[in-house]
Amino acid sequence: MPSSKHFLSSVFLLTLSVFLFNSCFPTKSDESAEEQQPTDPLVEDVDPNDLPEDIDPNLVVNEGSIDSLFDLLTKRVESLEDAETPDDVFNTDFISIRNGFATAVSRQPENAKANVGFIVSSICAVNTSANIKKAIDSIQAYIEAVDNYYDSYNNEWILYKKRSNANAKRKLPGNNQQIPLKKAEIKKPLISNVFNRKGIEGVGVVLLAESPKIIAAQSEKPSFPSFLTVSFIQKTVEEDIIPRLNDVISACNRLTQNEMSLVMTAFGETFELDKGDILLFEAGIRLVRAGLGLFTTYNMDIQTTDGSSIINLLDDVDDEDADKYIYRLQNDTLICLWVFNEEKYTSKITDVVQHNLKRPDFLKIRRANHEWVYNDLKMVPQLIKASIQSMKAETDQQDDDLIPAGEIFNLDADMADISMEMVEEGLSPSLAAKFSSPEALMDFVIELLTKEYTFSETIDGYDITMTVDLSKWFTNPVSDLKTLFPKYRLSQAHDRLISYSDKRYGNGGVNYFWADPEDIIDIPESMIASKYLTSGQYYVTLKENFSVILWIDSAITCVPFYLIDDSGKDLPIWNINYDMDYIQILRECFPYFNDYTFNGFFPRMTTRNSWIDFLSQFYE
16 A cells, blocks of 8 residues: 555655656647747736636535545545556546535535545646646657567667767787777667656656767657647646646645644554644645746747658658768878768758747747746745745654655754755855754755855865845746857758767777778778778778877767857857867857856856856866
8 A cells, every 4th residue: 555645645646747748859840830929927826715626516415425525535645546547547536526526625614634534635636637647648659669660679779879079999910909890889777668667757757868960860760749739738737737737726725724633544553633744745746837937938839841740850861970980091090980971960950940930939938937936936945945844843742644744854964964964065054054944954945945045065176156136036037048049050951060079099000990781991001911801891001000099089970050250250169179188168158148147047157258157166
């Protein structure tokens, strides 16, 4: 049986998983413009007197019916432990139980058990969302299709077959010298293993991280569900999740208006739920709601130039690396040049990036959520602090409490030890004091959220001083996130294709090397003693020994933009001279911004030199 603590935490997972999908999903270009326009904030002030409206007028409400509903709710939640598929979750009926508790609450607003049941069933009833079910079913089908498609690779696949490994070498016969071989194949766990270990959100992270070189195109390859756009997820959050959280917060407020206490049996345990527990639970719900509010604030849809999704566009990428080895001899140096041409797929990515950077609505505010999100965030530490104080003030028997007061006092002692250790490690006593107790830490969080805070500490020999003002993000919101970007210009037809390389030297001392049949041996015949094919490779013998091997890995790729300085001159970010020291590179390549404070977030960092001076100390 799951513990009640486990239940209270697991109740968040359904809502959190949707939040964690966010920006890895593409969009179609035919979304209506009206949906992308700024609108009123999604959440108004929560009033505990706002009672549920989805009620059953024919339901008889008394202590017996409330107890029966609660027992049924407990059994339904416990049944989720045996769920094997998403359908097992979605087919579990919580909405009728929620409506029953809604009716009970509407008639008996101060009934603690009815409100607790309403809270739990409201969160569980998120499973009735057709959009959430559609999303999860589609993701599951996509994962299974990818599994089946790449089954021939022994489940050692993630998103694409070949990947360069610049450290792969082939040994020369007769000694320990090495020269580069074709880049070796690196195999990773199949995407289903990621899903099994980290769930849907893990798959989302993988898709986002690997999207530039996503799976090689072949016939009948699965395509990512095109309807799963950022706006689809945002609308689902707004319509199916946040309203449920609003109901939960109203119920929490009703419970904490009085010194409520409820003893109940669930999950094989009998425990007491009191005001401190509800305050802590409300803090968690508000934190989730604030995160979802931030996610729904800006238009983050990614459009492609032809209206298709970015995942489907990348499905067309060829998996054959356009790479080759070229062997040359210059004086006594054997040059092994590996050239990898990424133009075919990076040109498409460049088009997509440029198209979205030109869109006027991309990354602009779509909902004015900053104020209520900020209020939620400020409420979280206040609620946690009030919860702790409420638990510490309890004088009754603590054995059956969900969170016994003794655990809070133990936490005080643990944090006091942490504070002392911080001082011993060289941090200032003033900073360490902010971690000396849960209440002190919450006061520190409130300070960070509401005031300028200057962090000034010596860590590992570095004097780190930085002033931040987190409140500016909410009280003076950025209407267009693109204004925070570095200064840049979009690449043009004549300069979107660039090349970059990496050089390494090694010892020679021999007169032979191996080459694959498709490699290019750009060495005059007059300098070659012999060349013959054996075991599928050429064994090449030169007339003279070479004393040095120069390995050069060179790539050709498309870039969507160039960072520029205040005068419009390009910064050398795509062609850094690594012969310079790190501080020189920093001064050459650190971006130029229109606002180095980032809308007041870093109020003292007013110039480019402010950032360079701050970062330079870490390279000295």
